[in-house]
Amino acid sequence: MAGKVMHAVQYACYGGGAAGLKHVEVPIPTPGKDEVLLKLEATSLNPVDWKIQKGMLRPLLPRKFPCIPATDVAGVIQEVGSGIKNFKPGDQVVAVLSHLTGGGLAEYAVAKKSLTVPRPPEVSAAEGAGLPIAGLTAHLALTQFSGVKLDGSGPRKNILITAASGGVGQYAVQLAKLGNTHVTATCGSRNIDFVKSLGADEVIDYKTPEGAALKSPSGQKYDAVVHCATAIPWSVFEPNLSETGKVIDITPGLSAMWTFAVKKLTLSKKQLVPLLVIPKREKLEYLVNLVKEGKLKTVIDSKHPLSRAEEAWAKSIDGHATGKIIVEP
Template sequence: MAGKSMQAFCYDKYGGGAAALKKVEIPVPAPKKGEILAKVEAVSINPVDWKIQNGVMRPFLPKFPCVPLSDVAGEVVSVGPGVDDFKPGDKIVSLLNFTTGGGLAEYAVAPTSQTAKRPPEVSAVEAASLPIAAGAAFKALEAVGTKFDGTGKPFNALITAASGGVGQFAVQLAKLGGLHVTATCGARNIDLVKSLGADEVLDYRTPEGETLKSPSGKKYDAVVHCTVGIAWSVFEKNLSEKGKVIDLTPGFSSIVTSALKKITFSKKQLVPFLPKVGSKDLEFLVGLVKDGKLKPVIDSVHSFDKAPEAWAKSMEGHATGKIIIEVEK
């Protein structure tokens, strides 16, 4: 497709929110070694996308102009050198290179190391919801010893922000792993989180929810922490002797706390966690969706032209599940 152009949304400076997203005409990218070029059918927004726009990784990311978004579902158009596992016409789901993004466009290049084939039973909207959110939940649960083949020992887990993009997958995956799940969310989503399989649900706005204490009195062997603003001291009193908190939104304070726990040889640990999601992980997750064992909760689906509205909705921070943009139906 050399020389052809496509439509995309991009921004060219830090800040500005949804208003800074501009529709532009840019060249269709060419796949390099180990990459594919996909016609994009659907993409999803993750909080990290607009946090990067706001400068959370300044001055390293992004490079301007930036075409954001990394969670992509689409169809292979062409392949780069050395690619044998994919061919034109294959339906795929992919996690694009985190440093470059590129998903909010009609075409995107994706690394095969972070791409999986998508069966017809899994829609583009469902697939696009998976890479970062479901991938992070899956890798976090793996990190605390969860087994998904029936060989693991059950233990007690707490999942915060359980109605959000990552949390909704974490609840379902934890139950597939045989765990006892306590979850937190807002009052309006309690029934939803229960329907995902949570054994106990705490309204985070209540005194009980603020303390994170399990209604059954259970201590947590693991916490999949999907939000911010909860002090380590609140977690610590609710952890079992060797309990771990996997922090999926680590900031400076969590990194410092983690280091202090290691220095003092504490058995209770806080683990700042940046998951690496590969093609095998995506294959596993897509397979679960195909088999009906994992059901993405979709907050809303927006047309390509309404991408700025979807961006603004994500920035509000109250989405239940995933926000999806359909690039092509």
């Protein structure tokens, strides 16, 4: 495909919102030795995508500009690098692109072999594209930091999931219920029935006094909190935690990092854990297989054509999506 061009959406520098995106024609990328070239079928957006554009993560994720954003994709392999033995043209896959380079809002993208997994026919492109960062975040928060065993074994855990109707939250509820858990979840009033349908045992409206206080209707003390919301201080969490309860913060700010340090230094049994996801191929493959087996689903808020990617971008920034926002070429 050398010399050919593709349609893509990029931003030129830090700052700006949906209006800062620009539709361009750029060369189709060439896969390296251990990479595959994908014709994209679906891309999902994550808050980290627009936070990078706004410069909110500048110290952690420096970018070269202009840049094509988005990392979570599903597509069909068009070409494989010379070092690829386990994939061939025509294979359908799910992949995670690098946050440093992006590339998802385009017709084609290059993915590393190490972060590409087969997509079985039972899993649609949109379902697969929704999984990587959101699904892996939920999986890591529950299994590594909350101690939930997804085969149902292990001691019973009381889990709180905030913002449970969002991209990470919807996966966290479903995955938690695969384990031996009692799940309390928070969301807005319009999504209460939806979150119950995912399996939550108790759902509270975060805008009510009880919801703002994060109190379990049945008086549960939480062994772990998968915190997918923002702007909730430690003082609200602490009285609701069990003796050794943890808050796993998936979007930690300066206040969270300060609390993390203080709790460590004072040897507190109650801890705040800032979460940073490093994608692992085997974990992504595990999640894809759960979808194949009907044990996990990707809830899709909306689908948008690449030609109107700025609408999807604005919806993600708005922060009220129920499930995942998908862009399709």
